[in-house]
Amino acid sequence: MKTSLLFTLLFFKFILYAQCSFTYTTVTPSCGSQCDGKITITVNGVGPFTATVDGVLMNQVGTSNSFEVDNLCGGDYIVEIVDATNCTSVDTITVEPWLPIQINLSVTQTTSSPTACDGKIYCLIIDQFSINSTLANWYNCDDSTEVSVSIIGNSSTGFCAGNYYARILNDFGCTRAYSDCISIGTLSIEESKDKEIQVFVKNGGLHVSIDYANLTVYDLNGKQVFYTNSENNSIADLPLGLYILKINSTDDKYYTIKFVKD
Structure with a gap:
């Protein structure tokens, strides 16, 4: 009976020690060209622990089972933890890179006359990340000078006839992208005469x-x-x-x- 009980306790202890794992969170780089992403892990097992990212030791933070590494670019990283019983857990963690965003511009109001500056442009931003992308500025395509228009949300008012492109920022104040150029002017109501079109x-x-x-x-x-x-x-x-x-x-x-x- 004693032998059986001792075997059971030892077996239970082996199973407990043989289990180790970790959970993680990631932070996407704040700007497309910067490498300030982060991986933070919380380890389960028997301490003390060793944690590495691509073979480089992670920094212990807060409690004895929390580790992090920063200054990461977007990409895949191999994270490995080893606990005091030599239990090992390995996983590949992806720090999401900034992916290109889609910007669709459309003229919603042409200028009322060739000299008027009352044109309107709508900017549709399609972003795959939850971090907001915001229409920030408009520039003249001819000389890249900033133009003064009223921006409310994705709509902008006050364009003179010309060619313009937009700058998009994210919540960190970083430039996410520049749009293509769009032309705005006075709509001619004179019909084309050079081609018969039904x-x-x-x-x-x-x-x-x-x-x-x-x-x-x-x-x-x-x-x-x-x-x-x-x-x-x-x-x-x-x-x-x-x-x-x-x-x-x-x-x-x-x-x-x-x-x-x-």
């Missing part, structure tokens, strides 16, 4: 008789009310009325045509 609305969709790269529809006040660069050409939500259609053809030519949705 425009018609059928089953809620806007159709043209030439191959297009994109279609932009404006109301008579010059406000952009529809845009597509795909086969999604539904204008079912547009009220009935007269509109101005700007066609960018696949051979990179532009045509302006009036059409009626009735």
Whole structure:
């Protein structure tokens, strides 16, 4: 009986000591070109512990079972811990890098006249990270000088006719990206005469008789009310009325045509 009990206790002790593991958290680098990411781990097992990242000792912080390493770039790192019983636990931890963000600019209001500075541009930012990306500044594409416009959220107002690009910041105040240039000006309501183009609305969709790269529809006040660069050409939500259609053809030519949705 005593022998059996002793064996049971020793066996239990072996199992307990043979189990070790760790949990971890990561911090993404604050800016795309910086290496200030971090890995922090909490170890379970029998201390004291040794913890390494890619073979380099981690720094012990706070309690005896917490370790961290900083100044990391985005990438994969091999973390290994060894406890007092020589139990080893290894895992590959990914510090997420900054991935490219997508910036889509669209003119929502053309200038009311060639000399007016009342144009509006909307900036759609698609970011894969939870850290916010914010529209911060606008610049002139011709000389890269900053332009003074009113920025509220993703919408900006006060553009003169010209070409502009945007700068996007993250919560750390770092530049995440610059957008491509977009042109804004006064919408001409003079129709193109150099090409016969058929425009018609059928089953809620806007159709043209030439191959297009994109279609932009404006109301008579010059406000952009529809845009597509795909086969999604539904204008079912547009009220009935007269509109101005700007066609960018696949051979990179532009045509302006009036059409009626009735």
